[in-house]
Amino acid sequence: MKFDKKQLLLYAVTERSCLRGISLEEAVEQAILGGAGCVQLREKNISQDKLIAEAKKLLAICHKYNVPLIINDDYEAALKSGADGVHVGIEDAPVADIRKKAGESFIIGATAKTVDQAKLAESSGADYLGVGAVFPSPTKTNAIRITPQQLAEICGSVSLPAVAIGGITAENVHEIKGCGHSGIAVVSALFGAEDVKSAAQALCAAVKETL
Numbered sequence: 001m002k003f004d005k006k007q008l009l010l011y012a013v014t015e016r017s018c019l020r021g022i023s024l025e026e027a028v029e030q031a032i033l034g035g036a037g038c039v040q041l042r043e044k045n046i047s048q049d050k051l052i053a054e055a056k057k058l059l060a061i062c063h064k065y066n067v068p069l070i071i072n073d074d075y076e077a078a079l080k081s082g083a084d085g086v087h088v089g090i091e092d093a094p095v096a097d098i099r100k101k102a103g104e105s106f107i108i109g110a111t112a113k114t115v116d117q118a119k120l121a122e123s124s125g126a127d128y129l130g131v132g133a134v135f136p137s138p139t140k141t142n143a144i145r146i147t148p149q150q151l152a153e154i155c156g157s158v159s160l161p162a163v164a165i166g167g168i169t170a171e172n173v174h175e176i177k178g179c180g181h182s183g184i185a186v187v188s189a190l191f192g193a194e195d196v197k198s199a200a201q202a203l204c205a206a207v208k209e210t211l
Helices: 024-033 048-064 075-081 095-102 115-124 148-156 196-208
Strands: 009-011 038-040 069-072 086-088 107-112 128-132 162-164 183-186
Touching: 009 024, 009 162, 009 196, 024 038, 024 048, 024 196, 038 048, 048 069, 048 075, 069 075, 075 086, 075 095, 095 107, 095 115, 095 162, 107 115, 107 183, 115 128, 115 148, 128 148, 183 196
Parallel strands: 009 038, 009 183, 038 069, 069 086, 086 107, 107 128, 128 162, 162 183
Antiparallel strands: none
């Protein structure tokens, strides 16, 4: 699937434990209907076989709406499932190695918390950056925080599009206005909402005002 930075406006990152009485598949579809342009499947505590099976379920939903599915951390599972890409952290497989194995059409996102990490990701062949945590995160309590100024410095240091991540809500996203990001990656404010579609719509409207 061709990757466009416009798809990063609202980047939905799954968190099964947040869901309020609906399935992950239903929640993902509601997020897309509300405006999410990219979906990341994040499952930290299941086997690779189960991850691949879950990815295939979500892939059918995502591709129905022409939305790319990204797998967190495990690029092998992404390739085996037919997912569109992978997002890797600083401690995961190097972007350059994944690019060699996966080819040019495979979407690779990389976490960057510093300018140097952003520049390395760009030179290694990443397609986009995930930058944060910009606010305290309920799903990643040990995440290193960065300031809006640092977000702006990282976004301005490379030509790659970047999504801000970490504790972002429709109410606080205005605090990163003008930082050079292309969108936001959201977990609990989306998948923990009583109405996922409405939450996605509110997040999309709010982030557009910050770009």
